Amino acid sequence: MIIGLIAVGFSTSILMKDNKTVGLFSWENQVYQENQIDKLFGLMNQLSVTRLYQQFPNEGINTDDILTLLQRSDESNIDVYYLTGDGTWGLDEMAVDMKTKIDEVDILNQTSAKEFPIKGIYLDVETYLTEQWIQNPKESFNNYVNAMVTGYRYAKSKGFRVIVCIPNWLDEVSIDSLDNLIQYACDEIAIMNYDKRNEINAIKEEVLLSKKYQKNLECIFEFQKEGYHQLTSNETYYTDGLDVAMHNFDLLRDYYQDASISFAYHYVNPLYEILER
Numbered sequence: 001m002i003i004g005l006i007a008v009g010f011s012t013s014i015l016m017k018d019n020k021t022v023g024l025f026s027w028e029n030q031v032y033q034e035n036q037i038d039k040l041f042g043l044m045n046q047l048s049v050t051r052l053y054q055q056f057p058n059e060g061i062n063t064d065d066i067l068t069l070l071q072r073s074d075e076s077n078i079d080v081y082y083l084t085g086d087g088t089w090g091l092d093e094m095a096v097d098m099k100t101k102i103d104e105v106d107i108l109n110q111t112s113a114k115e116f117p118i119k120g121i122y123l124d125v126e127t128y129l130t131e132q133w134i135q136n137p138k139e140s141f142n143n144y145v146n147a148m149v150t151g152y153r154y155a156k157s158k159g160f161r162v163i164v165c166i167p168n169w170l171d172e173v174s175i176d177s178l179d180n181l182i183q184y185a186c187d188e189i190a191i192m193n194y195d196k197r198n199e200i201n202a203i204k205e206e207v208l209l210s211k212k213y214q215k216n217l218e219c220i221f222e223f224q225k226e227g228y229h230q231l232t233s234n235e236t237y238y239t240d241g242l243d244v245a246m247h248n249f250d251l252l253r254d255y256y257q258d259a260s261i262s263f264a265y266h267y268v269n270p271l272y273e274i275l276e277r
Contacts, residue, residue: 053083127144164181216260217259
């Protein structure tokens with residue numbers, strides 16, 4: 001299987017031109033199985049991935065399989081971030097559940113994973129899908145920012161780097177809240193830049209703010225198959241393939257050449273399919 005991936009004539013040299021950070025989302029628990037871990041690392045090697053955003057099982061994260069993943073990542077110079085989040089977290093300005101998840105990772109780092117710790121927290125908190133946000137988006141956005149600031153400060157007290165993932169339209173809700181989010185609630189901001197017709201202009205405000213506060217902006221491209229979660233060909237590169245995606249990212253980064261912009265793939269499973277066809 002790994003040989004098949006390497007045989008694909010896809011070059012990642014475009015990604016390496018400026019910012020060498022390349023992220024990969026993994027929502028699947030099966031990567032912890034031995035044969036799946038080999039497949040995952042074959043994929044990450046092929047795509048020059050430097051950061052893995054990994055979801056962990058709900059029943060807990062202190063397992064031998066996860067420790068194997070962390071050790072392999074450490075040996076491959078890949079930083080692992082704990083991928084987590086729930087829409088309701090942005091409604092709680094005390095960030096109770098967020099802190100609980102951060103504590104779980106901190107305990108793991110202080111015990112069995114001490115030699116190859118998880119490097120950071122990747123927060124995918126989709127509060128904009130809640131009824132409260134739908135009813136009052138501006139107030140909910142402000143509450144969300146307060147919750148994320150609380151969570152960020154707590155994570156920093158534990159020594160974690162924090163990346164916050166958001167859609168590309170929050171500037172339309174409140175530019176002030178977006179400013180506060182990027183300034184006070186993250187080390188990096190990640191944008192789900194899923195409109196292929198407007199990828200450059202869609203992140204203009206986010207780029208300006210990330211430059212203002214000297215923070216990296218991660219541009220996420222979607223690779224899931226059309227129809228999944230109602231995705232259309234305007235939002236995903238599943239059919240277009242990796243070369244088209246990388247060309248468009250290259251255009252985007254050239255346009256914002258004075259900003260720090262990195263790339264991330266969403267996500268593991270469709271990438272296997274794209275590289276195997």
